[in-house]
Structure formats: C-alpha cells, structure tokens
Amino acid sequence: MVDDRFALYFAPPEGSALDRLGSAWLGRDARSGAALDRPMVPGLDPARAETLTDSPRFYGFHGTLKAPFALRAGTTADDLMAAVETFAATRTGFDLPALMVAPLGGFVALVPSAPAPALDELAAACVETFDAFRAPPSADELARRRAAGLTAGEQALLERWGYPYVMDAFRFHMTLTGRIADDGERAAVIEALRALFGPAIAAPVPVDGLAVFHQPERAAPFRLIRRVPFLTPAG
Template identity: 45%
Template sequence: MKRYALYYAPDTGPFADAAAHWLGRDAATGQAVAQPDAMLPALTVSARRYGFHGTLKAPFRLADGVSEDDLIAAVEVFAAGRSSVVVDGLRVASLDGFLALIPEGDTTALDDFAAKVVTRFERFRAPLTEAEVARRKPERLSARQRALLETYGYPYVLDKFRFHMTLTDRLEAGQKAVLQPMAEALFEPLLPRPFAFKALSVFGEAEDGSFHQLLRARLG
C-alpha cells in the first residue's frame, strides 16, 4: 500500500450496503456496486476512490522503521482499550459544497476520541514532502490550520476537526437539489439513533489510488 489512514467505517449490514450502493464501490471487498441514479457515477469519483468512511487520521505514508503489520497491531491494542463512542444520530447535510453524513447532538466524546487517534498514531506517519504540503494549499489555510498541518500532516484535526462521512464530490446547486433528497430517502431509514461508533478501521491506498479496508478493530 502507498499510504494508510485511520477511519470509521460501518460494520456489515444495511447501512454499509446502502453506502457502497450509493458510492459504487465497497471498500471492504473492493467490489464495484451498481449506483441508484445515473447522476452519481460522475459526482462520486473522489468519494468512491476513498470508500465510505469518516476520517480520523488522514492518509499518510509510513515512517521509516515501521511496517503495515506494526500499524495494524498498534490499532488492535488501542481499540481494545477504548469504549464505544455514542452520538445522538447522523443526518444528511451539505458541507462545504458536498453532501455528507454528519453527527447530531453533543460530539465531545467523538472529538476526544479522534484527537487521541491523531496523536497516538503520529509516530507512524512519515513527514510530509514539499509536494504534499503544497497540495494542501497552505496559503489558503489559517495560521492554526497551517500549524496543525506542520505538526500532524493535516490541517483539520483537534480543534479544527469535524467528523463527516462523505457522500459526493463538490456539487453545483442544481445537483445538490436533486441528490440531497435522494440521499435522505436512502439513508435516513437506516441510521440508528443513537449512533454508536464501535470500531476503528485501517484503510490502505492501493497502487491505483483506491482505498481498501484492511482491518476493522472493535472498540473494547
């Protein structure tokens, strides 16, 4: 794998199946899945590549001296010592121009869990190259975001973190008007209330740029 990431991904079941159906690919199996509308293939290209997930620690290259096996073993140990995280629920929302599932209610416990993942696994991350920094467009970031990018390789962590599960690429207003009701109709009957965050997943980026779930470590 070229890079690794630590994500939330749902367990097998109707929710995971609906997400794979929506994006057109199942990150757990690597299989392509027929999408429910002809608009979606062109408007989920990036989301499909990454697979259905909520980012905790963004994709990173492994640091010198550590292996995939080391990372997986550390994630299993970490997950075993953590309890499930619960939020009131999830809902479909427009976030910075794309559709996503975002949490409802108090996210303090989820934010704290994400911060622990970011800091605990920092030793596995290789430093960013100049090209990787440039791709984040640091000139458009706030001073705090640039500091987080320099320290943790990603500008949207800790106090800048917003948990979300991406459903589309960036949309125009007309596209959003069609796809948001469609996403709400598909997902809302399947979203549990409360929503329990029960596992931490390791994803890996294959040579073709697609991300695959390598491990789903249950919390506790």
C-alpha cells in the same frame, strides 16, 4: 520508494443498513473492492450520480479519524497493526448522535446532528497516538494543501500533524459526493439523499472499533483491510 498509505477510519458495522447503503451509493465495496449496483434515486440522473461519487468511491465509505499517511521510515505495517490493537484494547464504544445529510464545504456528507464529544476525543487520540507512524508530508503535498486556502490555525495544524483538519478543526463527516458548484443542484442532491439515507440513519450508529484502510499505491483505491474492535462495545 514505498508508495502505499494507511488510514484510520470509522466504518459502519459490516452488514448494517448504513454499511450496505453507503457502499451501494458510492458503487464500491471497500472490503472486497467489488463494484456495486447503485440504488436508483428519484430525481437524480444515474450518470450524474456516477460522476458525483467518483472521489468518495476512491476512498470507500468512511468517516476519517486519522487521514491517510505513509509509514515513517523504521516502522512497518505489522508495527502499526499491533499499535491499533493496543489502542483499541483501551477504548469503550459509544453511539453516534443521529446522522443527517448536509452540505459541507461544497460537497454533501453525513454529519452528526448534535455535538459528539466522544467522537471528537477519539479522533484526537488517533491523530496523536499514531503520529509516530506518520512519515512527514512531501513538499508537493504541503504546497497542495496550502493552495486550498488554509486559516492560520489550519496551517499550524498541517505543520504539526501533517493534516490541517484535526483537533479543533476536526469535523466528522462521511462523504457522499464530490464538490457541487451549483447551489441549486447541491440542494436537489441533498433532498434526494435525505430520502435515500433516512431509514439507514434513523437508528443510533455504534462506534465500536477502528477500521484500517490501505492504499497499495497512489493510483489505487483504498481498501478496508481490518476492523479492530474496542475492548468494550457501544451501549
């Protein structure tokens, strides 16, 4: 049984301030897989920072456009890559609204500070265009999703698209921590990360292509294997 998965993500331009800092904060370069030294964050214990970044480090620094999926029978990785190239050749880049550090569902993330209709449209187009490559989720995966507590709308999205947080339920974010149960600790982490990320998110962030991530097997972390630029760059 093939157990690998692909995902279509936004990843900051390679070498940009946000790319370098986001990867360093998580402690892993998603391109090479190499461990990175995390910057010291005043008021945040390094051991706690390591624990807080366990989950996002596994996925790499990114914003989800199409969530991880196994390939449908009869499709190949080459087929997917060709489709990504065709899709990207029709797209025009754009700049994200300024990002900000904020709480989201109990964890901490970078989120747009204003509505981003171009980003919402891109994510919806990715979900729809590449659905032909997605294998149906297993019964166990569906049960796990439902156990998290879904609204009726999210349940319908899960059944149609294999993931509940798409289309009208989509909320773009770049995850910085796992869930933090204590409100006081979460507030302190947000304050510390606002200071850390402030300079890197001061300038507009271009969305100029798709990042294809790959997970060779379920216990392995995701790697960024290819960036496919849009036909027309941002700006």
